[in-house]
Amino acid sequence: MKHRTLGQAHIPVGALGLGCMGMSEFYGASDDAQSLHTLQRALELGINFWDTADTYGLGHNESLLGRCIAQGGPALRQQLVIATKFGIVRQEGKYERRIDNTPAYIRSACEASLRRLQVDSIDLYYCHRRNPEVPMEDMVGAMAALVQAGKVRQIGLSEVSASSLRKASAVHPIAAVQSEYSLWAREPEQEMLQTCAELGTSFVAYSPLGRAFLTGTLDTTALASNDFRKILPRINGDAEAANRLLVEALGSFAAARGATNAQIALAWLLHKHPHVIPIPGTRRIAYLEQNVAATAITLGTDEVAELDQMFAPDKVAGARYPDAGMVGIE
Numbered sequence: 001m002k003h004r005t006l007g008q009a010h011i012p013v014g015a016l017g018l019g020c021m022g023m024s025e026f027y028g029a030s031d032d033a034q035s036l037h038t039l040q041r042a043l044e045l046g047i048n049f050w051d052t053a054d055t056y057g058l059g060h061n062e063s064l065l066g067r068c069i070a071q072g073g074p075a076l077r078q079q080l081v082i083a084t085k086f087g088i089v090r091q092e093g094k095y096e097r098r099i100d101n102t103p104a105y106i107r108s109a110c111e112a113s114l115r116r117l118q119v120d121s122i123d124l125y126y127c128h129r130r131n132p133e134v135p136m137e138d139m140v141g142a143m144a145a146l147v148q149a150g151k152v153r154q155i156g157l158s159e160v161s162a163s164s165l166r167k168a169s170a171v172h173p174i175a176a177v178q179s180e181y182s183l184w185a186r187e188p189e190q191e192m193l194q195t196c197a198e199l200g201t202s203f204v205a206y207s208p209l210g211r212a213f214l215t216g217t218l219d220t221t222a223l224a225s226n227d228f229r230k231i232l233p234r235i236n237g238d239a240e241a242a243n244r245l246l247v248e249a250l251g252s253f254a255a256a257r258g259a260t261n262a263q264i265a266l267a268w269l270l271h272k273h274p275h276v277i278p279i280p281g282t283r284r285i286a287y288l289e290q291n292v293a294a295t296a297i298t299l300g301t302d303e304v305a306e307l308d309q310m311f312a313p314d315k316v317a318g319a320r321y322p323d324a325g326m327v328g329i330e
Contacts, residue, residue, distance in 0.1 A: 001046035007154045007175025017049035019281030024057025028224030039068045041285045053085035062116035085128035099328040101134040103142035126156040129328025144172040161330040162195040181205035183311040208278040216261045239318030266294035
């Protein structure tokens with residue numbers, strides 16, 4: 001697989017990372033054994049940048065990755081670039097959350113993540129969501145102290161504004177900003193992507209396949225009762241019907257090029273900006289292998305422009321999240 005570099009330290013990572021959230025929560029039932037096999041296959045395919053968070057499965061996801069890392073030993077650990085996050089505090093079985101960015105919480109959350117991951121240091125530690133009541137200098141200062149202590153290699157922010165990124169960067173270099181970015185979630189193009197490029201900050205694109213909706217294979221009528229996509233405005237009601245038309249157009253575009261919807265959606269992201277690293281999530285090896293094949297697809301300038309227009313923001317119906325999910329997003 002081709003490589004990209006992460007942050008100002010220029011850490012080499014695969015052009016695609018792996019979002020691990022769905023292995024523990026939000027997308028119906030999961031199987032740890034299946035997930036461990038998928039993680040192992042990811043490494044074989046050159047996917048060495050794994051993304052998790054302390055809130056995914058309320059610690060389960062970090063513990064799952066920790067099991068894989070422990071099984072692989074020091075040699076596997078040296079290959080991996082592990083990203084995790086702090087800041088979202090939830091109760092079991094509930095989607096609602098509060099945001100904690102206090103220095104004391106950051107320190108305790110980091111220690112807990114290190115234990116679950118069974119590692120001595122975290123390669124990239126994000127503030128998952130921003131609480132403006134905590135001064136940026138205090139929050140980033142606490143994260144910087146973790147770098148100085150050797151517990152964290154680089155720090156990042158998630159779903160922040162460009163102005164917040166600039167303010168944080170004045171305190172300590174920000175290696176990466178993670179936000180939703182895909183054909184139907186184009187907000188980062190307004191200002192964030194350019195700001196990241198200016199600061200040498202990588203942009204990590206989560207949900208690059210629109211939580212599987214862009215693949216054209218998602219049957220929303222068959223979602224499990226605990227699948228959080230059942231409450232997403234964009235794939236329910238009239239919005240879903242309107243957005244299905246966009247996905248059908250993408251399907252025609254992909255079929256004409258002998259590719260899947262997912263592969264074209266990922267290839268589009270990879271062609272847009274050299275500092276963007278998509279992290280599609282999957283629990284299945286077959287989808288993992290299909291995603292990796294996207295890195296070999298070449299799109300011309302005209303094709304990228306055609307996809308841009310196909311999914312122009314004013315053509316996409318519905319909000320990204322329900323109100324509870326927008327807490328902490330700037």
